[in-house]
Amino acid sequence: MRAxxxxxxxxxxxxxxxxxxxxxxxxxxxxxNKSCAxxxxxxxxxxxxxxxxxxxxxxxDAYISQTVRNGIPGTGMPAFGATLDRADLLAVIAYxxxxxxxxxxxxxxxxxxxxxxxxxxxxxxxxxxxxxxxGFQRCSxxxxxxxxxxxxxxxxxxxxxxxxxLRALATPQxxxxxxxxxxxxxxxxxxxxxxxxxxxxxTLPPVERSFAKGEVTFKEGSNWRHEAMLAGYTxxxxxxxxxxxxxxxxx
Amino acid sequence: xxxxxxxxxxxxxxxxxxxxxxxxxxxxxxxxxxxxxTDFAWRYSALDQINTSNVKKLVPVWQFQTGDxxxxxxxxxxxxxxxxxxxxxxxxxxxxxxxxxxxxxxxxYPMPRGAGGNIQNRGLAVGGGKVYVGTYDxxxxxIDQKTGAEAWKVAIADSSQCGCSITSAPLLVKDKVVVGxxxxxxxxxxxxxxxxxxxxxxxxxxxxIPAPGEKGNETxxxxxxxxxxxxxxxxxxxDPALNLVYWGTGNAASDMYAGDRYSGxxxxxxxxxxxxxxLDADTGKLKWYYQEIPxxxxxxxxxxxxLLIDRQVRGVLRKLxxxxxxxxxxxxxxxxxxxxxxxxxxxxxxxxxxxxTEDGKILGRIEPVEDKPTLICPGPDxxxxxxxxxYSPRTGLMYTPTLEICSDSVAREQTPVEGRGFLGxxxxxxxxxxxxxxxxxxxxxxxxxxxxxxxxxxxxxxxSMLTTAxxxxxxxxxxxxxxxxxxxxxQKLWSFQTGAGHRGSAISYSVNGxxxxxxxxxxxxxxxxxxxSIWPEAExxxxxxxxxxxxxxxxxx
Numbered sequence: 001m002r003a004x005x006x007x008x009x010x011x012x013x014x015x016x017x018x019x020x021x022x023x024x025x026x027x028x029x030x031x032x033n034k035s036c037a038x039x040x041x042x043x044x045x046x047x048x049x050x051x052x053x054x055x056x057x058x059x060x061d062a063y064i065s066q067t068v069r070n071g072i073p074g075t076g077m078p079a080f081g082a083t084l085d086r087a088d089l090l091a092v093i094a095y096x097x098x099x100x101x102x103x104x105x106x107x108x109x110x111x112x113x114x115x116x117x118x119x120x121x122x123x124x125x126x127x128x129x130x131x132x133x134x135g136f137q138r139c140s141x142x143x144x145x146x147x148x149x150x151x152x153x154x155x156x157x158x159x160x161x162x163x164x165x166l167r168a169l170a171t172p173q174x175x176x177x178x179x180x181x182x183x184x185x186x187x188x189x190x191x192x193x194x195x196x197x198x199x200x201x202x203t204l205p206p207v208e209r210s211f212a213k214g215e216v217t218f219k220e221g222s223n224w225r226h227e228a229m230l231a232g233y234t235x236x237x238x239x240x241x242x243x244x245x246x247x248x249x250x251x
Numbered sequence: 252x253x254x255x256x257x258x259x260x261x262x263x264x265x266x267x268x269x270x271x272x273x274x275x276x277x278x279x280x281x282x283x284x285x286x287x288x289t290d291f292a293w294r295y296s297a298l299d300q301i302n303t304s305n306v307k308k309l310v311p312v313w314q315f316q317t318g319d320x321x322x323x324x325x326x327x328x329x330x331x332x333x334x335x336x337x338x339x340x341x342x343x344x345x346x347x348x349x350x351x352x353x354x355x356x357x358x359x360y361p362m363p364r365g366a367g368g369n370i371q372n373r374g375l376a377v378g379g380g381k382v383y384v385g386t387y388d389x390x391x392x393x394i395d396q397k398t399g400a401e402a403w404k405v406a407i408a409d410s411s412q413c414g415c416s417i418t419s420a421p422l423l424v425k426d427k428v429v430v431g432x433x434x435x436x437x438x439x440x441x442x443x444x445x446x447x448x449x450x451x452x453x454x455x456x457x458x459x460i461p462a463p464g465e466k467g468n469e470t471x472x473x474x475x476x477x478x479x480x481x482x483x484x485x486x487x488x489x490d491p492a493l494n495l496v497y498w499g500t501g502n503a504a505s506d507m508y509a510g511d512r513y514s515g516x517x518x519x520x521x522x523x524x525x526x527x528x529x530l531d532a533d534t535g536k537l538k539w540y541y542q543e544i545p546x547x548x549x550x551x552x553x554x555x556x557x558l559l560i561d562r563q564v565r566g567v568l569r570k571l572x573x574x575x576x577x578x579x580x581x582x583x584x585x586x587x588x589x590x591x592x593x594x595x596x597x598x599x600x601x602x603x604x605x606x607x608t609e610d611g612k613i614l615g616r617i618e619p620v621e622d623k624p625t626l627i628c629p630g631p632d633x634x635x636x637x638x639x640x641x642y643s644p645r646t647g648l649m650y651t652p653t654l655e656i657c658s659d660s661v662a663r664e665q666t667p668v669e670g671r672g673f674l675g676x677x678x679x680x681x682x683x684x685x686x687x688x689x690x691x692x693x694x695x696x697x698x699x700x701x702x703x704x705x706x707x708x709x710x711x712x713x714x715s716m717l718t719t720a721x722x723x724x725x726x727x728x729x730x731x732x733x734x735x736x737x738x739x740x741x742q743k744l745w746s747f748q749t750g751a752g753h754r755g756s757a758i759s760y761s762v763n764g765x766x767x768x769x770x771x772x773x774x775x776x777x778x779x780x781x782x783x784s785i786w787p788e789a790e791x792x793x794x795x796x797x798x799x800x801x802x803x804x805x806x807x808x
Contacts, residue, residue: 034665044677195400
């Protein structure tokens with residue numbers, strides 16, 4: 001038996017998903033046309049395009065499902081498990097199944113766990129956390145959580161109580177480095193060498209820099225302030241961001 | 252429709268060209284210091300030890316296998332003072348003795364696990380004691396030129412969000428390293444970023460799509476500017492006398508459906524996509540722009556190289572920028588102010604327009620529609636791919652690799668999701684209406700568009716051109732042949748089977764008076780695979796990632 005079937009036992013069907021085979025196939029076709037059948041990749045109805053032919057290749061459901069979800073490292077085949085929502089993912093797998101004569105399971109949506117869904121304010125906070133139009137003046141320039149952002153700071157271990165606490169957050173880990181006649185705020189990564197490594201916080205985005213031992217000296221404290229980084233966010237924005245962090249950070 | 256000259260008067264007047272002045276501005280000599288040879292992007296070497304009379308004696312002298320072969324080798328090596336620097340698709344960097352191929356150091360970028368997609372890296376910048384390389388996950392890395400140790404690295408975008416990646420070589424401009432970014436087929440907003448070369452600190456960023464309140468934003472409907480494309484996925488050029496950095500900007504997104512982004516307001520459409528932009532090298536401020544493809548619905552991607560030459564136009568010596576995009580046309584601009592001086596087709600098949608006015612406006616656009624496939628030439632692969640032209644000041648000719656590949660295209664309205672695919676349509680590859688797809692190498696007068704010679708080839712040519720003062724043109728084909736043509740006649744003078752298809756950019760350099768020709772070999776890439784739908788036998792073009800280096804035998808003088 002396929003592993004997917006085993007999950008059936010514990011899960012209930014979800015009403016929002018198409019419940020019958022034609023609806024499933026039509027959704028799968030739609031996702032396929034948008035995500036797979038583009039000129040750089042697979043062709044219409046599984047014909048060869050930039051990527052190999054998919055129709056009548058003798059693929060089984062397990063292979064198709066695995067490949068669609070995880071991609072093929074080192075090739076142009078991306079991991080759609082990371083980008084397609086669950087319903088689209090299962091529909092497109094069913095569609096590619098059909099191109100290979102595999103009858104899709106009667107209701108594949110019932111066999112998959114429902115992914116975590118954020119409440120609306122947390123979802124809004126997630127968007128603000130990484131909002132592209134803010135340039136580098138956004139949380140995700142230094143923080144990575146829930147699959148987005150650049151991990152400059154350590155992972156969140158707790159979430160500040162309120163907006164005032166978030167703005168006033170103390171950052172004793174930020175020090176002042178002096179190197180090559182220049183003093184600047186840094187987040188040290190490795191102070192003992194032989195290669196000293198630090199994040200230079202003088203400008204955004206932070207730069208990971210390496211120095212020979214003895215080329216750089218450190219002093220506790222800095223003029224760097226978390227509050228300055230948050231200047232572009234309103235209190236309302238930060239409330240939503242805190243709701244997002246509360247939803248995803250596990251203390 | 253198939254007129255060679257859109258501007259007959261212009262062509263006639265500029266036919267009375269004299270020999271180009273300041274001929275050596277864009278020439279390399281012993282070193283190959285920059286991605287395009289020099290920052291003028293000529294891909295021309297002034298070395299002439301290897302020439303039309305002795306090229307048939309050329310032999311391989313060393314080769315270097317990088318081991319990073321799954322996506323081919325698209326790089327341009329850099330050579331400085333007898334050391335050759337080479338990057339591979341996964342942003343590994345090698346420093347090699349340019350005479351023997353002996354490895355001096357290796358830098359292995361820690362590519363994130365599971366990194367898939369269209370991983371590419373097309374080259375490096377070297378200078379000031381550092382080697383600069385971009386990565387698939389949007390880091391720019393500075394490496395110590397002597398030791399290969401990492402000096403700094405910085406993420407210029409969040410690859411888990413933006414659907415973008417750095418595939419092109421950085422350009423070193425005075426004390427800054429300037430980098431473009433790929434991602435214009437995703438819901439993404441393009442930019443060019445400059446960092447302090449010593450510290451990696453941000454110096455400036457230019458967004459190719461203006462934000463609300465900035466001039467040009469009115470050419471976008473609603474919020475479409477946020478995800479409007481305009482990727483900067485190839486390397487630009489730099490003119491130190493004008494202190495201007497030139498960069499091509501890619502297609503607007505979604506690629507094939509403009510209904511949600513075209514506002515119909517302002518000058519141009521969907522600025523500054525499909526354009527050449529000239530930026531102040533110190534501040535990144537826009538000095539001028541020229542939009543070649545307003546309201547792009549063909550993925551015509553003006554992101555390619557900017558060839559900087561000084562030539563007579565209508566009897567006046569002018570500073571020019573010659574620029575080709577995927578549309579199969581070449582534009583001739585005044586690079587001091589962006590003035591349009593002319594445009595000419597470089598492909599035989601160009602059905603997307605019926606002509607162009609004397610001031611460069613496109614007439615009779617044929618656009619993809621939603622309900623049925625439309626034959627469009629060139630297709631989204633382009634009348635030329637990113638592989639670059641070369642220009643010889645000796646012959647005064649520009650050498651172009653050109654594709655005659657068309658498409659049956661269908662537009663489709665699509666809602667953008669940040670960082671995800673945003674093509675707004677689909678297409679299949681095909682040949683022109685009257686026969687199979689093919690490609691050719693041509694020699695053009697770059698000002699008038701007069702074609703001096705042409706060599707036809709049955710598959711797609713996807714390697715760059717190199718030309719030398721030995722009056723030779725070098726390039727490779729997907730079947731593995733690396734060959735030399737007479738730059739004046741196009742006659743094939745020498746050919747060598749390297750064992751794997753060509754997708755990179757050859758260079759020339761010399762050490763202790765001996766001239767070398769180096770070429771990357773190794774098929775791969777998304778465009779390479781796309782060819783199988785036209786030529787099934789393209790499945791068999793061989794992958795690889797090897798640098799092959801040729802010279803005359805030591806006793807040849």
